[in-house]
Amino acid sequence: MAVLSRLEWSHIEVLLAVAELGSLSAAARRLGVTQPTVGRQIGAIEECFGVELFTRLASGMEPTEAAMALLEPARAMREAANKLELTAAGRSETAGGTVRVTTSVFIAHHVMPPVFARLRRLAPEISLELVASDTTENLLFREADIAVRMFRPRQLDVVTRFIGEVELGLFGAKDYLDRAGRPERGDDLLRYDFVGYDREEQLVQGFRQAGFNVDREFFTTRCDNQATYWELVRAGCGLGFGQASIARADPDLEEVPLGFELPRLPIWLTVPDVIRHRPAIRRVWAVLEADLLAIADGSEQR
Amino acid sequence: MAVLSRLEWSHIEVLLAVAELGSLSAAARRLGVTQPTVGRQIGAIEECFGVELFTRLASGMEPTEAAMALLEPARAMREAANKLELTAAGRSETAGGTVRVTTSVFIAHHVMPPVFARLRRLAPEISLELVASDTTENLLFREADIAVRMFRPRQLDVVTRFIGEVELGLFGAKDYLDRAGRPERGDDLLRYDFVGYDREEQLVQGFRQAGFNVDREFFTTRCDNQATYWELVRAGCGLGFGQASIARADPDLEEVPLGFELPRLPIWLTVPDVIRHRPAIRRVWAVLEADLLAIADGSEQR
DNA sequence: CGCCATCCATAAATTTATGCATACCCAATC
DNA sequence: GATTGGGTATGCATAAATTTATGGATGGCG
Incomplete structure (x- = not known):
């Protein structure tokens, strides 16, 4: 019926x-x-x-x-x-303390810095710690309080919240592209300079999965600080990967069409069940949620 | 998790x-x-x-x-x-035709008349037919198009919609109660005059289930027209049953506490799957829905 | 003081909705 | 004209919600 x-x-x-x-x-x-x-x-x-x-x-x-x-x-x-x-x-009460947030190395570099800046401004009474690590067990061992993950954790005793997805893109400075030339169809992207990370392997692995056999030295400019990384790209040191929504709004930058598809990054917030009611945790969680929602795709709703 | x-x-x-x-x-x-x-x-x-x-x-x-x-x-x-x-x-289109609505005898008497009146006013291009029957198979045999039921039909191939519940009560005219006296605790309600229905057995059965052995003659005044029935009660012919929400708003009436609980009447709308898209059916359905929602308890939402 | 109605909380059984994998369609591109 | 990338529809196994059936607790009433 x-x-x-x-x-x-x-x-x-x-x-x-x-x-x-x-x-x-x-x-x-x-x-x-x-x-x-x-x-x-x-x-x-x-x-x-x-x-x-x-x-x-x-x-x-x-x-x-x-x-x-x-x-x-x-x-x-x-x-x-x-x-x-x-x-x-x-209506939720507020209180100080220290909250440790863990994210993958990639997210820590690409997404978190501006979020943490706003978090400091909005909740100055709370001390923050950012644990960049690709180990997924941090929450269980209580090395961190809140995790920002690119997958949905399947452990027991944790609470998760889907935020959205971040679209990535490859970008270069107009300056640089004027010099090096825009890529033609079928062109070999490897002829360009790339800005990369020093200690992080994710970009290298990404290239390899896409069929390009490169090593760390392939990236002619390297930097582990995301803010600086981005400035290097904007200054024309080479092509670099970043959040598409932000980069597209930058008049100095131009998107470079890729031969392969960049994965979208889904974002999941996670907190251990037993501590999520602590006021400081709730507060950080709320701000993370709001900020990440604004960053994630589909946020034009507000 | x-x-x-x-x-x-x-x-x-x-x-x-x-x-x-x-x-x-x-x-x-x-x-x-x-x-x-x-x-x-x-x-x-x-x-x-x-x-x-x-x-x-x-x-x-x-x-x-x-x-x-x-x-x-x-x-x-x-x-x-x-x-x-x-x-x-x-946005739903409108069209004429005849729509047959079936309800239990009780509902037909107690609830439908004012609804049909409004339906006539709102959709004059549609002819209406009210089938008062306690048989539940009308829809299957296509004796009617829409059914108003006091239970949720379990047949296949029909579409149902829960509306709400109607609360019933026992009422008498202030006039009459002045004459006959208000009931005391433990008082025997049977000493009062009751207004009843002529052909309908439901009230008789209800009394019997509550432990009062009465027959049709017990009701000193009888009438099969709900509107008239209600006027008889208001005129002081005896006590009568009606929708609590309506009766309580009537300054001429007084509620009479009962020794036993009157069942609430849940209301379900039902229409056979195959005809529910016909414009006239949709139209009647929509009006029935709106009106019955307004009648049902919990309708103070609007 | 016991009876009874009403209310909320909890535990199994069943219905319902979701996710996943896949098939399919269309448009753009080479 | 094949191929690729984006979209939508469908079948089925599984997870999640609801219903059903209970028990416990409280307040009104005779």
């Missing part, structure tokens, strides 16, 4: 995401679920209303007129939901 | 219901789910926010200060959701 259930409020959030992003897959990424799930939920809404809300195109989902009419109240709902969430967050 | 998931919008609806009705059970009745479900969802919200939202009393759930602070944005969400639902409903 089919049940034509009352429209669930959660479904409206899904409707919004699909309408705004134009595809089930993109909406699924924003919401941290899979594409079939989003598809089925959209189907349920159309079923419930008896109206076609999207026309299925090869390029994605195009909202019909009916769907457009629903957008305004849906956005009003989101606004109210945000307000509610903020109100709730404001 | 525990997942501290993003707050789901549906949960806010639950929060609202519990805060407004003051108990898990009442909220569950309004939402058409069971009490443990509501309890767990409230738990999940508190978990997510890290704040106690309700103090558990024996008499129910009392909202804490934190919960009160969330009420205003939550109501804003509900308002937006209502607007969205109305917008969506307005």
Whole structure:
């Protein structure tokens, strides 16, 4: 027996995401679920209303007129939901202490520095420690309190929260590209200079997985400080990898089309079950959550 | 592993219901789910926010200060959701035809007449037929298009929608009670005159189940028209049963405490799967839904 | 003071929804 | 015209939620 259930409020959030992003897959990424799930939920809404809300195109989902009419109240709902969430967050008590955050080396370099800067400003009473490590066991051994991971931890006794995904890209200074020339189709990217990391192996491994046999020395300029790394790229020392959303907004930089696909980085926050209620932990968690949400793709919602 | 998931919008609806009705059970009745479900969802919200939202009393759930602070944005969400639902409903095409609605005899007498009146006014292009019958198979044999039932149908190939519950009560005119005297504790209610139905047996059976051995003649005044029935009660012909929410608002009437509990009437809308997309059906369904929602308990939401 | 109704919390059983893998479609590109 | 990359739809095993069925606790009422 089919049940034509009352429209669930959660479904409206899904409707919004699909309408705004134009595809089930993109909406699924924003919401941290899979594409079939989003598809089925959209189907349920159309079923419930008896109206076609999207026309299925090869390029994605195009909202019909009916769907457009629903957008305004849906956005009003989101606004109210945000307000509610903020109100709730404001009710949690605050207190000092030290919070240790662990992330992969890559995330520590590429994502965390500006986040930590804002965290210092927003919660000066809390001391921070950043543990850059690719070991995943830190939380269990209590070497850190909160982990930012690029996968969903499967351990017991931890609490996780999906944040979103960060899109990476390859960028170079306009200056440099003027000198070295823009890449032609089929061109060999290896002829360019690359800015790399000194101690970190991830970039090297990434290149090797893509079929380019390079070693650490391949990167003609190396630096372990992310802020400096980025300045080296902007100064024209060579091509470098960074967050696409940030780099694209930089007028001095130009995106370089890659021959292969860079993985998107999903972000998961994790905290051990037993300590997550401590006020300082809650506070850091809340700020991390907000900042990372703003960084992750699909954050145009606010 | 525990997942501290993003707050789901549906949960806010639950929060609202519990805060407004003051108990898990009442909220569950309004939402058409069971009490443990509501309890767990409230738990999940508190978990997510890290704040106690309700103090558990024996008499129910009392909202804490934190919960009160969330009420205003939550109501804003509900308002937006209502607007969205109305917008969506307005998008369905309209067309004439005849729609047959079947209900139990009891519902046909007690609930439907004013609903049908409004339905006539709102959709004059649709002819209506009311089939009062306690047989549950009408839909299968296609004797009717839409059924209003006091239970959730379990057949295949039909679509159902929970509406809410109607509370019944025993009432008498102030006039009449002045004459006959108010009942004392332990008093025998049978000494009063009762207004009953002529052809309907449900009231008789109800009395028998409550331990009073009465027959049809016990009802000193009888009438098969619900509107007239009610006027007879208001005129002081005796005590009569009716919708509590309506009767309590009537200054001429007084509620008479009963020695036993009257069952609440849950309301389910049902339509066969294959015809529910026909415009006239959709239209009648939408009006029935709106009207019955307004009648059912817990409708103070609008 | 015991009875009874109402309420919440908890434990098994079942329904429901989700994720994964895969097939398929279309457009752009070489 | 094959290939690649992005999208959507579907079948099935699994995980998650709900229902159902209990028990315990409290307050009203005779």
